[in-house]
Amino acid sequence: MARIIVITSGKGGVGKTTCTANLGMALAKRRRKVAVVDADFGLRNLDLLLGLENRVVFTAVEVLAGQCRLEQALVKDKRHPNLVLLPAAQNRTKDAVNPDQMKQLINALARVYEYILIDCPAGIENGFQNAIAAAQEALIVTTPEIAAVRDADRIIGLLEANNVKRIHLIVNRLKPAMVQANDMMSVEDVQEILAVPLIGVVPDDERVIVSTNRGEPLVLSETPSMAGSAFDNIVRRLEGEKVPFLDLSVQNDGFFSRLRKILSTKIT
């Protein structure tokens, strides 16, 4: 039985697409059969983040119009053939498809793939309704800012109203130093408002920008990164493993003490 998970946030720019790309890739690394679906018609980005833009020939709209078969539209990832992308049409708007058609597409994918991750567009209009139409579970992405948390709260309400009951929270772009200085909402603050189970905390990392521009999700990187291992951990928790949360503040101390250690060894 495939798991159909929508990744959504309400607010734009909090990292839905980045999360979708990284979680999809991390699942594929674990040899799961994954389909990532871009539901952001007219403003598609997921193909860019996965570095697959120039392989897109058909999109979901052509499949629905009967101009090609579903398999023809799926873009296989060049690094992990277990991962496929169903691209959105760039030349259409969100009104081009309706929730029933979206359901039809996703259910067809669910017969073949173990995980289906749907990258939801920002907002709560048609695009959102399409993206959640077939979903059984949701991952809410939010940053520790009041605007993002407020929108996430609204989204959770809408998801519950639409019978998506299994909801988990990802707190993205956390800056531990700012939290310690009391300048940023902490994970606990966010959780207190949203009251849904936490599945991961992704620290703010400049390397995400680099990996986005290159079209290579961070989880593929050879050199380990905090954000990358946070995504790996989320995937392990999705699969039911009990993984302790990265203690970001301790990790920070650890980094400085390690740095000090390196410096002292060089001196001697």
Place this chain on the structure above:
Amino acid sequence: MTSDASLPSSLPDSPVAPPIIETHQTSQVRFKGEGGHILLTLPPESETAESPIGLTWSEIWQQFKQQLDAKERFWQPNTAVHLSVKDRLLDSRQLQAIADALSGVQLQLKRVYTSRRQTAVAAATAGYSVEQQSAVAHLSQSGGEAGQAMEEPMYIQMTLRSGTEIRHNGTVVILGDLNPGSSVIAEGDILVWGRLRGVAHAGCKGNARCLIMALQLEPTQIRIADFVARAPENPPAQYFPEVAYVAPQGNIRIAKATDFTRAKDEGKG
């Protein structure tokens, strides 16, 4: 892209062939000069046999405005416009919006062709000449057109931004850039006097002798007939005007524009 770089060599797992696309007259908003007046055609209402996923009014409006901007300088002031909407339902507000936008570039909406009674009534009420055609008559007419020669080239002057798509039953000439995310689908050749960075599909009805040329060819994807090619992973340091064509070996190749014309001349002589 260096001269004669064979694109498909950089992609061993070459993707599925693109479709042979029927650029239906009706799949896009179109302006066409026709004996002293301009014929403006809107795509038909959704869920026809040709396009099960029809365009919404807001999408049509976007296309209409874009086309209007791109072609502005070809029109003589006060030219009459005949609007053909087939089976699409237009209310008086939408008709008024079209008429207003047209008068903004000094064009005058004069006549409306429609197969829907409500649209005919709305147009007549607003004071335009109306010609109501039966839907059946229209079907047979479009069937007759399918076998005919390509249309005259479409010349547009605009930057094609992400999400813009131009379809034409003939050659397309673009004075401007194609940004990534935009696409041009033509039955004939595609000439870009600018940078081609989006998707270009020439000979979309299957003519593999069609060409794609650009001052700077750095496409996301190029397609000629049912051949596909991607740009190499590592972009070249310098760009020259280039021509993409289908080689006798059956793949898309790129040649420097200067070499390409020379090779053609030698072939003749």
